[in-house]
Amino acid sequence: MKKILATIFVAVVPAIFAATNEVTVIPQPQKIEIRSGEFHLTSETKIAFVGGEAEAQFLAAKLRQSTGFKLLASPISTLPGKSEIDFLLDSNLSAKLGDEGYELSVTQQFVTIQAPTPAGLFYGAQTLLQLLPPEIFSTNVVTNVDWQIPCVQIEDRPRFKWRGLMLDVSRHFYDKAEVERILDEMALHKLNVLHWHLTDDQGWRIEIKKYPKLTEVGAWRTASKLKGPRGEVDDSGNAHPDWANVSDSKFNSQKRYGGFYTQDEIREVVKYAAERHITIVPEIEMPGHAVAALAAYPQFGSDTNTYTTDVKAGVNAGVFDPSNPATFQFLDDVLTEVFQLFPGKYVHVGGDEVNAKVKAATWGKSPQCLAIMQREGLTNVNQLQSWFTKQIEKFVSAHGKTLIGWGEIAGDGLTTNAAVMDWQEKSVAVKTATNGNDVVMSPTKFCYLDYYQSTNYATEPHAIGGFMPLEKVYAFEPIPAKLAPEFQSHILGGQCNLWTEYVASIQHVEYMFWPRACALAEATWSSKESRNYDDFMRRLQIHAKRLDEMGVNYRRASVETNSSSN
Numbered sequence: 001m002k003k004i005l006a007t008i009f010v011a012v013v014p015a016i017f018a019a020t021n022e023v024t025v026i027p028q029p030q031k032i033e034i035r036s037g038e039f040h041l042t043s044e045t046k047i048a049f050v051g052g053e054a055e056a057q058f059l060a061a062k063l064r065q066s067t068g069f070k071l072l073a074s075p076i077s078t079l080p081g082k083s084e085i086d087f088l089l090d091s092n093l094s095a096k097l098g099d100e101g102y103e104l105s106v107t108q109q110f111v112t113i114q115a116p117t118p119a120g121l122f123y124g125a126q127t128l129l130q131l132l133p134p135e136i137f138s139t140n141v142v143t144n145v146d147w148q149i150p151c152v153q154i155e156d157r158p159r160f161k162w163r164g165l166m167l168d169v170s171r172h173f174y175d176k177a178e179v180e181r182i183l184d185e186m187a188l189h190k191l192n193v194l195h196w197h198l199t200d201d202q203g204w205r206i207e208i209k210k211y212p213k214l215t216e217v218g219a220w221r222t223a224s225k226l227k228g229p230r231g232e233v234d235d236s237g238n239a240h241p242d243w244a245n246v247s248d249s250k251f252n253s254q255k256r257y258g259g260f261y262t263q264d265e266i267r268e269v270v271k272y273a274a275e276r277h278i279t280i281v282p283e284i285e286m287p288g289h290a291v292a293a294l295a296a297y298p299q300f301g302s303d304t305n306t307y308t309t310d311v312k313a314g315v316n317a318g319v320f321d322p323s324n325p326a327t328f329q330f331l332d333d334v335l336t337e338v339f340q341l342f343p344g345k346y347v348h349v350g351g352d353e354v355n356a357k358v359k360a361a362t363w364g365k366s367p368q369c370l371a372i373m374q375r376e377g378l379t380n381v382n383q384l385q386s387w388f389t390k391q392i393e394k395f396v397s398a399h400g401k402t403l404i405g406w407g408e409i410a411g412d413g414l415t416t417n418a419a420v421m422d423w424q425e426k427s428v429a430v431k432t433a434t435n436g437n438d439v440v441m442s443p444t445k446f447c448y449l450d451y452y453q454s455t456n457y458a459t460e461p462h463a464i465g466g467f468m469p470l471e472k473v474y475a476f477e478p479i480p481a482k483l484a485p486e487f488q489s490h491i492l493g494g495q496c497n498l499w500t501e502y503v504a505s506i507q508h509v510e511y512m513f514w515p516r517a518c519a520l521a522e523a524t525w526s527s528k529e530s531r532n533y534d535d536f537m538r539r540l541q542i543h544a545k546r547l548d549e550m551g552v553n554y555r556r557a558s559v560e561t562n563s564s565s566n
């Protein structure tokens, strides 16, 4: 037995070393077998597809960009003999690979990507790109590179179906091209949900044809909490040098800061995302975080205060009035336009942090609200909020969509079909999943990318507080420890959130996302058993070169050193 083990040791270990040296894919695939030899991509390489044309063309375009080779993808039937990179769509593989898995085989002669779905083919192509030298991610043609791919056999599928990032575009606005940059960066990491936080107190960012003031009024603010010509210093005296990067296009003719997406732009972003197998989940906040909406249409608010978008971060004073049928008509109209723009299943309606004092002072004092509470048998204003969410949920469900909201929507009786995004990690996720509803995990403890990346705040751009090093995000485990196995399938996956009160530029967004979202990708895609921070850090050294080639402004200090020690 000893002898056999020794033989295996000799035979296997060199292969493992070869693997660790040559294959550095993030997120780590489920199964990799390294073989000897390489495939060489040349200007003569032919790409063919049987199904999956869009994914084959996507890869060809990507390869053309950095290699300069005139590579084209063609239907397999039109190519004489066998081609060299094949995309094969085969629904029979779904039992083995699920909805998003793929098999990638690289030999010295052929590369074959097989999958049951176009998404799987896309992910196979993303892995293939990461097997090539990092220069493949260059946005310009690079010469003198041997475009070799190690021979491998990979079988891969994600652990979770929701692998998300939330981008808050309300506190600061990033234009269409900037959002598309983030979508490209997500695609590299097989992240597949962009939760687009489109409305909040400081800005309403989505054109709604029926209510033009939402963007005429609600999309603009003075950089009030920020002082200086461009607000380089905030009202606590903290410097925000990245305001120098904010383009003039984000100021309107009255020198007010902000912006919004036209419906045409939204359609383009949704299409751009779909080409990368990313679903966009729009968020329209209600009944709180509604100041920008109420600045435009005060008649739907619960009090007669005058609201303006020039609010400090964190202030959440205005709430919608649940006793006014016109409020529901307004929200239904807004959502109707949202449904038409976003083809995905989920619509996020916020629900978080509705200021308790404000609720008590408005809903709690309103004869109309009290009448609803009496009629519906509700004993407090929190239950009135649940009732409000249930009304919205009926409307959302009637349109064939599924409502998702922050954990608070589950607080006083969960709506029937709603999914919950748990950010506070109290008992919400366990209760919700045990009740048979789906949950996305996004706990502050592991997933809040607005927090500092170092305990030495002085060396970092000003942030909201906290400490969220790379290692912490890497340790994120989406399945709550107390959730019984039979309900674990209700955990759809995980998501990191970037609130942007202090994040004025897209460069700063990238600094907050990367490499922490690389860790999220691994927490949501790779198997639990394969998770190993040291190995991740080793692969990240190479991966960082890919990000460099793409021009991503990731936090270099997190790659170079153990992030917990700086």
Ligand code: ACM
Binding pocket: 352, 353, 406, 423
């Ligand atoms: C949240 O962080 N208020 C969802």
